[in-house]
Amino acid sequence: MNLRLQRFSRFSLIVFVGLLLTACQMSDSSASKSDQPAPKTIHSGKVEVDMENMNFTPNVIYVTKGTTITWKNKDATPHNVTSNQGLFQSKTMSQGDTFSYTFKKNGTYTYNCTFHPGMNGEVIVTDKKADQTSAASTGTKKSETIAPLGTGTSGEVKQADDTRLLPYKMENGYKVFHLDAKPVYWEVKPGDKVEAWAYNGTVPGPEIKVNQGDKVKIIVKNDLPEGTTVHWHGLDVPFKQDGTGGISQPDIKPGESWTYKFTVNASPGTYMYHSHPMTDMLKQEQMGLFGSFIVEPKGTGWEQVHPGYQDEYTVVVNDSPQFGYTINGLSYPATPVMPVKLGDKVLVHIINIGSMVHPMHLHGMHFQEISQDGVPLPAPITMDTLSTSPGTTYDIAFTADQVGKWLFHCHITDHVVDQNGNMSGMITMFDVTK
Ligand SMILES: [Cu+2]
Numbered sequence: 001m002n003l004r005l006q007r008f009s010r011f012s013l014i015v016f017v018g019l020l021l022t023a024c025q026m027s028d029s030s031a032s033k034s035d036q037p038a039p040k041t042i043h044s045g046k047v048e049v050d051m052e053n054m055n056f057t058p059n060v061i062y063v064t065k066g067t068t069i070t071w072k073n074k075d076a077t078p079h080n081v082t083s084n085q086g087l088f089q090s091k092t093m094s095q096g097d098t099f100s101y102t103f104k105k106n107g108t109y110t111y112n113c114t115f116h117p118g119m120n121g122e123v124i125v126t127d128k129k130a131d132q133t134s135a136a137s138t139g140t141k142k143s144e145t146i147a148p149l150g151t152g153t154s155g156e157v158k159q160a161d162d163t164r165l166l167p168y169k170m171e172n173g174y175k176v177f178h179l180d181a182k183p184v185y186w187e188v189k190p191g192d193k194v195e196a197w198a199y200n201g202t203v204p205g206p207e208i209k210v211n212q213g214d215k216v217k218i219i220v221k222n223d224l225p226e227g228t229t230v231h232w233h234g235l236d237v238p239f240k241q242d243g244t245g246g247i248s249q250p251d252i253k254p255g256e257s258w259t260y261k262f263t264v265n266a267s268p269g270t271y272m273y274h275s276h277p278m279t280d281m282l283k284q285e286q287m288g289l290f291g292s293f294i295v296e297p298k299g300t301g302w303e304q305v306h307p308g309y310q311d312e313y314t315v316v317v318n319d320s321p322q323f324g325y326t327i328n329g330l331s332y333p334a335t336p337v338m339p340v341k342l343g344d345k346v347l348v349h350i351i352n353i354g355s356m357v358h359p360m361h362l363h364g365m366h367f368q369e370i371s372q373d374g375v376p377l378p379a380p381i382t383m384d385t386l387s388t389s390p391g392t393t394y395d396i397a398f399t400a401d402q403v404g405k406w407l408f409h410c411h412i413t414d415h416v417v418d419q420n421g422n423m424s425g426m427i428t429m430f431d432v433t434k
Helices: 002-029 132-137 281-286
Strands: 046-052 055-057 060-064 067-073 098-103 107-112 120-126 169-171 174-189 192-199 205-211 215-222 230-233 257-263 269-275 290-296 309-320 324-327 337-341 345-352 358-362 367-372 375-383 385-388 393-399 404-410 427-433
Touching: 046 060, 060 067, 174 205, 192 205, 205 215, 230 257, 269 281, 269 345, 269 393, 290 309, 290 345, 309 337, 309 358, 345 385, 385 393
Parallel strands: 046 067, 060 120, 174 215, 205 290, 309 345, 337 427
Antiparallel strands: 046 055, 067 098, 107 120, 169 174, 174 192, 215 257, 230 269, 269 290, 309 324, 345 393, 358 385, 358 404, 367 375, 367 393, 404 427
């Protein structure tokens, strides 16, 4: 848990510095786009950090030596402020309570609320002079909070499973897709907003759906503060298109684009794409750079090979220090409620992009695992719990033969409850109605 928090804090710092760099680069060329971060402000004197909606706001703050930070709990839920370096520890703070600490030495200080995993903050004490525009920063806040919530920046259609479908244009026989990797803020559940690195502003990135045999061109723009690539996981593309930074190509530099071009020869099924740079692959994936890649049977779609599927959904399970336990980038109760009509045959594409096994259990009905890593199983296996492994993709199918709100969730209890024992994390549901 401490390790997770430390890792989280390190990410926050890296990302935040990244956001700043991006902001600086952007400020010359374009008049601060609304989804780009504002330049950093260095505070001094007295500064307030609010504990609000289960977050520290701002959660990263730059101050000069001698600055006193006062944390104020605005939530009805009790919180505390606990230094990860053992420097300070508040009492349990009820609504309205405050706690102050004066930072006397330069350095990076991380802290958290021990009641709420993922509720972290960071103070960077630096020598630089305070920014005049911050007006001595008496209670200035939210100056570092920036991008709008990731809601699909290129107008992608939101699907019933809360993923977005990536549009394409036909050009010379190619389906041409655009992915733009950039920092955004992402809301894991209402009030739980974290930094993300995302394709087209969404976590997971928008779903790419093609037919078997399609020729595709995918143009990837890097608006991150560091190099990146995209790997087409499971599609068995030619080496030059593999997207492995430092192996099949150099990392795409910040501000530059790269075009991937290949024919989709993979069998109809579930695949994915994710960043695979020379350095910091772990961080980039954990920050949100992944998405589903669905190959449909050529022609009329799934109906052709699996007659009678009325509903098709994608479920991307993930564990990351940045987002916690999520389904399609969201934590229960923000996770999708997927509508199904009684009697429908339902096809579900499942991707585990995390680093842990997640046994996904369906209530009310058994399902069949019909393929794994895009390859159909010789004989489908009937089960109610599918143990999903990191990097592995699955297709399952079931017939909705009972009305109800049927949970589909990870069966590792830690992954589906929060610190207070309430349902949270990897829980979603199918709402079967008449
Ligand atoms: Cu799990």
